Amino acid sequence: MDWQLIFKIVYYVILLVFTFKVIYDTESSTKASAYILLIFLLPVAGILIYLSFGLNYRKSQIYDKKLQLDQNQKKIINQYIEFYLKDTKKEFDEKFSKYFGLGNMLYSDTESFVTKNNQVNLLINGENKFPAMFDALRKAKHHIHIEYYIYDDDEIGNELAEILMQKAREGVQVRFIYDDFGSRKIRKHLVPKLRESGVEAYAFYKVQFIYLANRLNYRNHRKIVIVDDSVGFVGGINVSDKYVNRNPEDLYWRDTHLMLEGDSVNELQRIFLADWNFCSNQNVKPNPSFFKQHPILENPQWVQIIPSGPDSMNPSILYSFLHAIAISEKEILITTPYLIPGEEFLHALHMAVLRGVRVKVLVPEFSDSLVVNAVSKSYYLDLLDQGVEIYLYQKGFVHAKTMVCDDELSIIGTANLDNRSFDLNFEVNAMVYDRDITSQLRQTFNNDLENSRQIYYEDWANRKKYKQFLEKCLRLISPLM
Template identity: 40%
Template sequence: MLELWQTISPFVLPLYYVAIFFVVIGILLENRNPLKTHSYLLLLLLLPILGIIIYLFFGQNIRKRKIFAKKLLINQAFGEQYFQDRVNEVEINEVLPPSLNQYERVVRFLRKDLSPLTKNNEVTILKNGEEKFPEVFKAIEQARHHIHLEYYIYEEDDIGHQMADLLIKKAKQGVSVRLIVDGVGSLSLSKSFFNKLKSGGVQLVEFMPVLFPSFTSKINYRNHRKIIVVDGMVGFTGGINISDRYINNGKHSTFWRDTHVKIEGEAVKTLQFLFILNWQFVTQEEILPESNFFPEFTPKGSHWVQINASGPHWELASIMDSFFLAINSANQKVRIATPYFIPTESILDAITTAAQSDIKVELIIPKDSDSWIVKSASRSYVRQLLDAGVNVYFYDKGFMHAKVIIIDDNFASVGSANMDYRSFDLNHEVNAYFYDKTIVAELIQEFEIDKTDSDLVELERWQGRKLWPKLKESVCRLLAPLL
């Protein structure tokens, strides 16, 4: 083997160095975030051959531009018509309730990203799958015109079959049923399951399907959203996918803590708009914004809501930037729950600066994660947070999967976006923003309960840990922008 290498190395090494040269030039010319650039260069240094392979399959932006260029055009064309004809948006110069004045910059920023501010909404907070799915099934049972679903994970288990049977039942009743599942998140779905739904009248499509998900850059640009719209009147979004694991009924050993929301009102139109954009992108089928998709109705509630989406095709990193603005608007308290905490520098600065400005900041993350490298990367930030005065809690009852941000007592965000680079930059995400004391009070109550199921991290104990976990966390943090 050594002799073979000595024979071929004079030919292989020059080719390798040329390849490295062009890869490095390509990385530099992309002018992406310096942290991500440094991470890829470090990867090439530490893992010479494997680093090139990882970059070629996961790091390039060429595929991203080709895939999403047309989608951007669809967004612009349909988005303008949507704003002009379908949404009863509250003008920012109207008299706003005092609770919104503090967040006017957030409202204005989101409005620039096809996220109208609406006030005629009734919002219901749904804790865990055992509260979500009964409400979802009830709404679907009552559907008369259409049912639209868009999910990252749809699993072929008990709840998946129950949902499929109900969708087929409604399709046979003449209800138009459209379902988008992600090509990676729902990769486990069998061909027979697809055939069952399609033969039952459900229009089922995959978002960017892949044959070899471990060896394709398409694994980066996933549809991580969770959206249901029924008759344009009722909408659901949040962190809960269609899977048994989200229902704490004893079938799974791990308790799954998550948060979802049911919305009835004007804000549902934005969820509908987002679904139609993705349906048009996946199917190349034009759907006109007919009145049945955007119906007029008598206001049921008075909750103020904005729905915002982001993705690799969006001009703005709107969810990340809205988090930054919201945290900076805090006067008293910031509460954050997230399963994956790998923040960008701007988000980390906002959190630590708030804590150092005598604003009480509390963060709940899982004690155990479904990824050791993500867990280690997340924990690498704990010392910096503790030094700044942030109260960090490790959720110990099970897996904390809720994605919730609460500012003071009158603003909250619930959605699909984690507080990490992948959600901010690579995935298609959707979040709901609430400017309402009653809704926020309910979320605060749940947050306080979650704190009792968590361990408060003490600075002295954290500093006294052994060298190995600290080193592992520091190394994983270097790769944070790539996770």
């Protein structure tokens, strides 16, 4: 018996089986091509990577069920909030004629209302976020809803835990969602401690080794805090000491967050309750204490909350970026820690430059991921050639996810500019239609440029060829990242 021949036959059958599976299961042809290339170039590693990260359950029963639960819940919630938002849409269309198409498109896609009655505060870095958030949490009377991708068992994490446990002992209803992968450091010790004190804590989509493949893909990347449906927090800052920059010898982290008061908090509440009922298997029904009518605020600001995830019908956050870029007339300022744009994003930026829009992109010079950083660098030459200005942040690691478009639109949230955020993870962004916030965010961007260096086409093209070759090789798997 020719065992060598049998081995070859089995080997090629396995390759063909996985090739057919990739083609059949993967919605994106670009992503499918990348997986097939990886499987044929590195068969064992490629198959393991596909099994770990590539199996596509986007339309599986579990997400179909969540989508149905979310839609049923929205119908109930709308009974509480539609009556005082009925005139808001007309006023928004009149006040922001440039953006009414964007707002309407996002409402049609996500059923997220544009809300007028808001107070928005921009929080730069953990040094500003955590004091404001802790103060709001200590004032909680009825409920605290908190949802994080990364929650570390460190000084900041324990300080927050003490507040949550104290409020639970006072009779405040505390619900806590943590991502089982991103917050794996707290699973064994801190989570049981929270539960013992009366905090309801659930992992979002638990990671189990046998299901590692699908579950490392679809993570909850959201960062949401809601206090008594009056105050909400959303943005890029997780719960970790590294965000507060206490030790000057450690890597400096630059990030951006929002504190919201008013009607937009109802939209954060809607997202949280949908996630809560999904991961806890409870059926917490919307009620007036969760969706109350907020007092009329002075100088109110317009906000639209946009969720997106593998349970969404469309890549809503990607759509929001593309539409915002398409209607920009003067300036686009982008800050992102991970820049792995798809072809549609590259084309959108190029068309903006051709229209005469000045496009600036701020990215970290040094990243927390060598591979992702190398893939990001492979796009710089294309962008520079198109006329996009690129700045490398040098003071530390810029983790903020923001976009400024002209004078009245700011986008702040959890989504990076990569396929993982657009298609695989649960994300949430805030669209702020306001001159003051946009001016503040523009000034923040310009402040960051003072700690950055601009790169130019000639210099970037003349780097060592082996580096460029390695970056372009890694770019072949960019659809998987």
